[in-house]
Amino acid sequence: MTPLALAGAAIAVSGATPSERRMVLRVRDPRSVAEIDDRDGALIRDEEDLLAARARRFKTAVFLEGASLPDNADGFEVTVRLGERFDHLGDGDIVGLDPGSLRLRVLYRRASKHNSFLVTERCSHYCLMCSQPPRNVKDGWIIDEIASCIDLLDPATDSVGFTGGEPLLEWRRFIALLAVFRGRLPETAVHVLTNGRAFAAEEVTAAWAALGFQRLTAGIPLYSAVDAVHDYVVQARDAFDDTVLGILRLKDKGQRVEVRVVLHAVTAPRLRETCAWLARNLPFVDHVALMGLENTGFALANQDLLWIDPLDYQADLACGVDMLRAAGVNVSIYNLPLCLLDRSVWDIAVQSISDWKNGYLPECDGCAARRRCAGFFSSGRPRFSRGVNPIAVADLRANLRGHSEITTARDAP
Amino acid sequence: MTSFQGPATFAPHAATELQLLPLRFERLGANRFLVANFVGDLLLFNEEELDRTVSLAIAPGDGLYERAFEKLLVTRKKQRSQLQLLALRLRSRMSFLREPTPLHLFVVTLRCEHSCPYCQVSRRSAERDRFDMSEELALRAVDVALSAPPPRIKIEFQGGEPLLNFELVRKIVGAVHERAPARNKTVQFVIASNLALLSDEVLKFCQENDILLSTSLDGPADLHNRNRPRPGGNSHELAVAGIRRAQKVLGRSRVGALMTTTEASLTRVEEIVDEYLSLDLDGIFLRPLSPYGFAIKTKQFERYDGAAWLAFYERGLRYIIEVNKRGRYFPEFYAALLLKRMLSDRPIGYVDLRSPAGIGLGALVYNYDGKVFASDEGRMLAEMGDRTFELGDLQKDGYRSLVLSDKLVGLIGNTLAQCAPQCSSCAYESHCGAEPVYHHATQGDAVGIKPLSEFCARQKGVLQLLFEILDSGGEDAAVLRRWASG
Numbered sequence: 001m002t003p004l005a006l007a008g009a010a011i012a013v014s015g016a017t018p019s020e021r022r023m024v025l026r027v028r029d030p031r032s033v034a035e036i037d038d039r040d041g042a043l044i045r046d047e048e049d050l051l052a053a054r055a056r057r058f059k060t061a062v063f064l065e066g067a068s069l070p071d072n073a074d075g076f077e078v079t080v081r082l083g084e085r086f087d088h089l090g091d092g093d094i095v096g097l098d099p100g101s102l103r104l105r106v107l108y109r110r111a112s113k114h115n116s117f118l119v120t121e122r123c124s125h126y127c128l129m130c131s132q133p134p135r136n137v138k139d140g141w142i143i144d145e146i147a148s149c150i151d152l153l154d155p156a157t158d159s160v161g162f163t164g165g166e167p168l169l170e171w172r173r174f175i176a177l178l179a180v181f182r183g184r185l186p187e188t189a190v191h192v193l194t195n196g197r198a199f200a201a202e203e204v205t206a207a208w209a210a211l212g213f214q215r216l217t218a219g220i221p222l223y224s225a226v227d228a229v230h231d232y233v234v235q236a237r238d239a240f241d242d243t244v245l246g247i248l249r250l251k252d253k254g255q256r257v258e259v260r261v262v263l264h265a266v267t268a269p270r271l272r273e274t275c276a277w278l279a280r281n282l283p284f285v286d287h288v289a290l291m292g293l294e295n296t297g298f299a300l301a302n303q304d305l306l307w308i309d310p311l312d313y314q315a316d317l318a319c320g321v322d323m324l325r326a327a328g329v330n331v332s333i334y335n336l337p338l339c340l341l342d343r344s345v346w347d348i349a350v351q352s353i354s355d356w357k358n359g360y361l362p363e364c365d366g367c368a369a370r371r372r373c374a375g376f377f378s379s380g381r382p383r384f385s386r387g388v389n390p391i392a393v394a395d396l397r398a399n400l401r402g403h404s405e406i407t408t409a410r411d412a413p
Numbered sequence: 414m415t416s417f418q419g420p421a422t423f424a425p426h427a428a429t430e431l432q433l434l435p436l437r438f439e440r441l442g443a444n445r446f447l448v449a450n451f452v453g454d455l456l457l458f459n460e461e462e463l464d465r466t467v468s469l470a471i472a473p474g475d476g477l478y479e480r481a482f483e484k485l486l487v488t489r490k491k492q493r494s495q496l497q498l499l500a501l502r503l504r505s506r507m508s509f510l511r512e513p514t515p516l517h518l519f520v521v522t523l524r525c526e527h528s529c530p531y532c533q534v535s536r537r538s539a540e541r542d543r544f545d546m547s548e549e550l551a552l553r554a555v556d557v558a559l560s561a562p563p564p565r566i567k568i569e570f571q572g573g574e575p576l577l578n579f580e581l582v583r584k585i586v587g588a589v590h591e592r593a594p595a596r597n598k599t600v601q602f603v604i605a606s607n608l609a610l611l612s613d614e615v616l617k618f619c620q621e622n623d624i625l626l627s628t629s630l631d632g633p634a635d636l637h638n639r640n641r642p643r644p645g646g647n648s649h650e651l652a653v654a655g656i657r658r659a660q661k662v663l664g665r666s667r668v669g670a671l672m673t674t675t676e677a678s679l680t681r682v683e684e685i686v687d688e689y690l691s692l693d694l695d696g697i698f699l700r701p702l703s704p705y706g707f708a709i710k711t712k713q714f715e716r717y718d719g720a721a722w723l724a725f726y727e728r729g730l731r732y733i734i735e736v737n738k739r740g741r742y743f744p745e746f747y748a749a750l751l752l753k754r755m756l757s758d759r760p761i762g763y764v765d766l767r768s769p770a771g772i773g774l775g776a777l778v779y780n781y782d783g784k785v786f787a788s789d790e791g792r793m794l795a796e797m798g799d800r801t802f803e804l805g806d807l808q809k810d811g812y813r814s815l816v817l818s819d820k821l822v823g824l825i826g827n828t829l830a831q832c833a834p835q836c837s838s839c840a841y842e843s844h845c846g847a848e849p850v851y852h853h854a855t856q857g858d859a860v861g862i863k864p865l866s867e868f869c870a871r872q873k874g875v876l877q878l879l880f881e882i883l884d885s886g887g888e889d890a891a892v893l894r895r896w897a898s899g
Contacts (some may be wrong), residue, residue, distance in 0.1 A: 005630060032747050050628055126417070128417060225483040226473065226478070226479045226482050226483060227423075227482060227489065227492070228420065228423050228424050228425070228473035228478070228482075229420075229479070230472070231423035232418075232419075232420045232422070232423040234415060235418055237422075237423055238492075239491045240494065241489075241493060241494045244494035244497075244498070245494050245497060246500075248494070248497055248501065270479060270483075273479070273480075273483050274483075276483075280502075280756075280757075280758075281485075281498050281502070283757070283758075294677070302417065322891070322894075323894075326756075326894045326895070326897070326898045327756075327757065327898065328898060
């Protein structure tokens with residue numbers, strides 16, 4: 001299990017203006033592309049690609065290492081050479097590239113359902129299990145980079161996420177970015193992962209609501225119904241108060257809110273109470289996601305504090321889900337494989353792990369549920385439950401009625 | 414990497430940073446207290462836990478702080494979220510007040526061909542001219558009803574037996590259809606009938622006008638017929654036949670039945686429930702007798718006390734829960750109503766269980782003689798000679814003069830459970846209501862002395878029973894939770 005390479009370095013870049021600090025590049029399949037933008041680069045894997053790129057007068061060429069090409073492959077204004085790790089790039093994907101340092105980040109993958117833009121690495125929280133540990137760096141340029149690639153995105157993109165850090169630290173710039181995004185991709189669902197504290201201020205919520213964006217959701221982590229526990233998990237005093245107020249303000253303005261509860265040894269012991277509290281106090285949120293832990297980033301540093309075998313909260317999770325459902329709350333389970341869940345909640349377990357860091361174990365080869373299962377994080381240092389166990393076809397059929405993707409292990413890829 | 418701070422960093426600095434939020438409690442046993450927060454979330458404390466909570470001798474990590482905070486019993490002084498949660502939940506629970514007087518009862522006749530000894534409305538058997546509502550009064554009542562603010566109102570035809578004056582029912586429905594659109598009102602109709610006179614013509618009319626039927630069914634034939642005598646002794650036969658025909662023509666969900674508990678019912682709750690099940694009714698309402706009309710005159714009301722009724726209710730409820738556990742969704746409607754209030758903040762403005770009381774604000778009753786009453790029970794009292802809850806007369810009053818009358822405002826203002834003696838400190842207050850008519854009838858005082866009130870004893874008994882079942886968890890609790898979300 002290894003995640004897809006979404007960041008790294010180019011082998012070489014030539015022809016780019018030295019003063020150009022970062023460039024945004026959309027890679028194209030030169031053989032099928034219709035119109036060419038200045039920021040398009042032909043993706044060249046073989047000689048046919050090369051001929052097509054020349055014929056279509058691409059100014060930029062992106063060569064993948066290992067491509068079998070004739071010696072005279074140059075002749076483009078800008079040439080980028082990438083290692084084999086980036087072989088997954090395809091037509092319409094977008095990369096951000098710093099010609100000086102050769103640093104490169106894949107910003108958007110057209111074929112993926114899990115596109116997410118990192119808005120900043122700065123954060124007002126310092127969560128014990130943060131998978132994307134914050135850094136106090138001057139990275140205001142990132143918003144500009146995202147803004148500069150919005151018009152390159154496929155307008156048919158179904159959904160996009162914005163994440164951080166805390167995207168609303170510079171809330172005026174970020175909300176302005178959302179406005180541009182909405183203008184270009186009005187049909188695309190947007191999910192913003194935020195700690196929600198900014199919304200405690202009325203002017204922020206008002207600006208957010210003024211976007212008039214139907215498919216905009218704020219995904220807000222809330223780890224406990226107890227202020228001291230939530231504040232401890234996020235390592236910030238008064239966080240609970242701001243976040244709850246923020247959620248209330250957003251809902252008061254009719255905005256979509258998802259509450260995200262990450263389950264680990266600090267939050268799981270009061271999981272039933274947390275769900276009961278959500279059902280009683282925030283039943284009007286649009287979605288509650290109860291999420292397994294990604295063992296990466298700070299979660300690794302705090303393993304001893306955070307690790308709990310999901311099997312040990314299985315019953316509490318089922319009970320919590322039952323309470324939320326009884327209150328009419330739309331609830332899902334993220335990041336947990338079916339074999340670790342009570343059968344009563346199989347129907348709301350979602351394949352939530354982003355494709356580039358999603359993996360399965362050798363045991364999964366014999367499992368009937370594999371194609372319906374969230375599987376595991378391949379990122380960080382995965383830690384596995386003692387309960388991982390292939391599910392039999394009959395078990396799956398009996399407990400997941402009406403789901404079409406039930407398959408035998410033989411069909412599984 | 415910055416180092417992480419331990420949990421103590423995020424605990425309140427001292428007990429002085431904490432503040433107690435409003436709570437109410439009730440002793441359930443020697444060392445067992447039921448505690449309610451400001452919006453009626455309930456939890457159990459022992460004496461030490463209660464003492465420590467109210468004296469704020471709690472801290473994160475002790476388990477008690479966590480429970481008290483989650484249940485909105487405490488806050489830190491500068492926090493806003495706990496208070497905002499309480500405020501918005503209270504606002505939601507009380508929001509039925511935004512739609513005053515959604516229910517309008519038309520007593521189209523006081524005549525009835527039944528002669529039930531427990532009749533709470535004091536029915537008459539003759540004198541059509543004197544005890545039928547006139548068309549003129551009916552049309553005035555339609556205008557009053559359509560003047561009520563809510564966009565959706567319900568008109569219920571009551572009696573006596575309303576089918577004895579079916580022509581007037583037709584005229585009222587016709588007049589409403591004519592007048593409602595101009596006022597942007599949607600009107601739902603219900604006929605409360607014993608169904609003995611249910612004809613094909615009536616059924617067709619109900620079908621065409623989307624009218625619901627509500628009937629009385631007290632249990633198996635011998636019990637029902639004993640409670641509800643009529644010439645021929647065939648009340649049960651006719652009610653059952655009527656229910657079946659109505660289910661067939663109108664649809665299963667378009668006809669419901671109510672039962673009234675008499676002394677003879679007390680030992681037979683399972684049979685009563687079975688009767689409802691065999692008729693494929695969608696639930697049952699286990700109702701005590703009310704202290705009005707013939708129920709007082711014939712001394713039916715005093716044949717059993719609150720404790721006897723509670724025992725009957727509990728036995729029935731547990732039997733019904735077993736039915737549900739076998740896979741049939743079949744709520745006890747009173748429990749379902751209370752559970753919705755216990756487990757959600759939906760505005761359940763059931764007219765008999767509100768504070769401010771539902772008199773006038775929940776319903777108006779247009780009597781056959783043109784008098785307008787604040788509740789069905791109010792007109793029952795008037796037939797016994799007590800006109801305390803008579804608000805006015807259709808000959809001269811309109812919606813505003815009835816609902817804004819000093820009489821009604823005084824009655825409501827003086828009976829708020831939120832500040833009535835012994836209600837204001839009751840753990841169940843959020844789920845209960847003011848019952849001024851009952852207490853006026855039984856104690857001669859609209860507030861009443863609650864320890865002497867059987868209404869209060871019944872309410873506390875049922876609410877405690879529901880809490881205990883929920884608290885015991887398991888399948889029984891799951892059944893109750895399903896009723897609450899239904």
